[in-house]
Amino acid sequence: MVQKSGRSNPSRGLAGGKASKPVSGDNSSAPAATPPRKRGRPRAFEPDVALKQALDTFRQTGFSATSLDDLSAAMGINRPSLYGTFGDKRELFMKAYQRYRMETNALFAPAFDPKLNVRQMLEMVFAIAIKIYLSGEKGPRGCFTVMTAASEAMADPEIRAVVQKAISNADRTFAERFQQAVTQGQLPASTDSDAVAKLVSASIQSIAIRSRAHAPRTELEGIARSMIDLVAGPQR
Amino acid sequence: MVQKSGRSNPSRGLAGGKASKPVSGDNSSAPAATPPRKRGRPRAFEPDVALKQALDTFRQTGFSATSLDDLSAAMGINRPSLYGTFGDKRELFMKAYQRYRMETNALFAPAFDPKLNVRQMLEMVFAIAIKIYLSGEKGPRGCFTVMTAASEAMADPEIRAVVQKAISNADRTFAERFQQAVTQGQLPASTDSDAVAKLVSASIQSIAIRSRAHAPRTELEGIARSMIDLVAGPQR
DNA sequence: TGATTTTTATACCGTTCCGTATAAATTAAA
DNA sequence: TTTAATTTATACGGAACGGTATAAAAATCA
Numbered sequence: 001m002v003q004k005s006g007r008s009n010p011s012r013g014l015a016g017g018k019a020s021k022p023v024s025g026d027n028s029s030a031p032a033a034t035p036p037r038k039r040g041r042p043r044a045f046e047p048d049v050a051l052k053q054a055l056d057t058f059r060q061t062g063f064s065a066t067s068l069d070d071l072s073a074a075m076g077i078n079r080p081s082l083y084g085t086f087g088d089k090r091e092l093f094m095k096a097y098q099r100y101r102m103e104t105n106a107l108f109a110p111a112f113d114p115k116l117n118v119r120q121m122l123e124m125v126f127a128i129a130i131k132i133y134l135s136g137e138k139g140p141r142g143c144f145t146v147m148t149a150a151s152e153a154m155a156d157p158e159i160r161a162v163v164q165k166a167i168s169n170a171d172r173t174f175a176e177r178f179q180q181a182v183t184q185g186q187l188p189a190s191t192d193s194d195a196v197a198k199l200v201s202a203s204i205q206s207i208a209i210r211s212r213a214h215a216p217r218t219e220l221e222g223i224a225r226s227m228i229d230l231v232a233g234p235q236r
Numbered sequence: 237m238v239q240k241s242g243r244s245n246p247s248r249g250l251a252g253g254k255a256s257k258p259v260s261g262d263n264s265s266a267p268a269a270t271p272p273r274k275r276g277r278p279r280a281f282e283p284d285v286a287l288k289q290a291l292d293t294f295r296q297t298g299f300s301a302t303s304l305d306d307l308s309a310a311m312g313i314n315r316p317s318l319y320g321t322f323g324d325k326r327e328l329f330m331k332a333y334q335r336y337r338m339e340t341n342a343l344f345a346p347a348f349d350p351k352l353n354v355r356q357m358l359e360m361v362f363a364i365a366i367k368i369y370l371s372g373e374k375g376p377r378g379c380f381t382v383m384t385a386a387s388e389a390m391a392d393p394e395i396r397a398v399v400q401k402a403i404s405n406a407d408r409t410f411a412e413r414f415q416q417a418v419t420q421g422q423l424p425a426s427t428d429s430d431a432v433a434k435l436v437s438a439s440i441q442s443i444a445i446r447s448r449a450h451a452p453r454t455e456l457e458g459i460a461r462s463m464i465d466l467v468a469g470p471q472r
Numbered sequence: 473t474g475a476t477t478t479t480t481a482t483a484c485c486g487t488t489c490c491g492t493a494t495a496a497a498t499t500a501a502a
Numbered sequence: 503t504t505t506a507a508t509t510t511a512t513a514c515g516g517a518a519c520g521g522t523a524t525a526a527a528a529a530t531c532a
Contacts, residue, residue, distance in 0.1 A: 037499075037500070038499085038500080038507085038508075039499070039500050039501075039507045040499055040507040040508020040509060041497060041498040041508050041509040041510070042499065042508085042509075043510095060390065061390070062298075062300065062387050062390075063301075065300040065387075065391075067488075067489065067490085068491080069490095078511060078512085079491075080492075080510075081509065081510065081511090083490095083492080084508090084509075088491075142386065146386060147386045147387070149386075149446075150378065150383045150385075150448055151301075151383070151387055153448060154296065154297070154448055155297065160450060164451070167446065167449060167451075192462070195458065195459075198455075198462065199439060199459065199463060199466070202439045202442030202443075202459060203435060203439075205441060205442045205445050206437065206441045206442060207438075209382055209385050209403075210385075210403065212385055212390055213396060213399050213400050213403060214389075214396060219434075222430075222431065222434065223431075223434050223435065225431075226435055227435060230435070273529075273530075274529085274530085275477045275478060275530050276476080276477040276528075276529055276530075277478050277480070277528040277529050278528075279478090303518075303520085304520060313480095314479095314480060314482085315521075315522085316480075316482095316523090319521070319522080320478095324520080325520070325521090
């Protein structure tokens, strides 16, 4: 019943090339490139912003509880257009999740500036995490990876794989940074970088969980502070 | 106890209320417990075991992705009977969650035996948590509270309330135990019991998340070990 | 026995779901 | 202008959904 579209898939050429758009500030309606207009009727929507709306909707209500009507309405796209551009609901979910990962990786990147010491890095990481998890027009949204791990990752091996990758990636990023801090003398030589990294990840995941349960911001910040002090020593 | 003699009902047990849950501790008495046979056609199922099946099903696939057909099949009960006994899907979910809380509270209780020191308490807690989260015929199941926080707690205030309660209850239980350990000299006087409690809760929540993403048991045990050593000092 | 009470079993109802067929609309190319 | 290509808009179809009406079944009571 899968019915691979036998005819040429038009989104192929587009999807391959424009993976990431820098979203620069000067997008004043005149992308100087003036992309070569394709043959037929032009799209009435921007795939990237539509995908962002889909992501927001999925983050709000999760995969199962989000209907295609919800998505269609939030994205401002008719169902057939949605299908033609993003595939079925599951494909759309995967693309939205992929976008989420790119987006949040970019948001966290500044915290890993090598000029920052470990404490500064952690303070930035937690601040960014709390900001992300509490953002949202309709209340806090938590972490999409944690949400997905708790729900879809169970039954869907492919989704589980990307979630595993996201979690282990976070662990590894912290571990490498801590190991580096040990060699730089910012952390004691006895530090178990892998272990500490997983505990930091754990506290971030807990912040995500609690944020979705509407825990007060002070509670989230308290967890962050405790973890920072535990890793980098009490506040000077 | 209001045993009206007008109807001459020779049975113990409440006739009017439908909260008939006489499964008290003495169930291992003579096989002739002679349950007070009610008037009409007897039930063909045990409500408590049916509720357990419902809980298992909800834990597997979550609220939205579980259909009443799934529940009906898993519980071995027709839809109308299910309705008559447990109410609609959401009510059933609430009752299943309530049962989960009772069940897990009972499983964790031995770890809080006052005869155990802090390290022993933590080792038991983590061992029990990992055992619960990895149990399940069809793979790991994680923590139902964390699952629910990540999904239904968002849109449903009542569900959110019970999830909040479960989380804060865990925090408080740990905090009280740590505070007690401070007074007993098992932990340094400088210990911030509330903060440490939340970090322990956080690591448990992370273990739940990771278990659902099929993290290997050694990873979960590693997190537990790290947290225990962090709180109670390195292993002696 | 027959009346009453309660549960079971089947089948149904209206709604929502996901996905698609179809035709109109809009563009570039011929 | 005609033709081809592509997207939009409407509407539909089968399936699954949550929930319930209805009658048969199984028990007690009179």
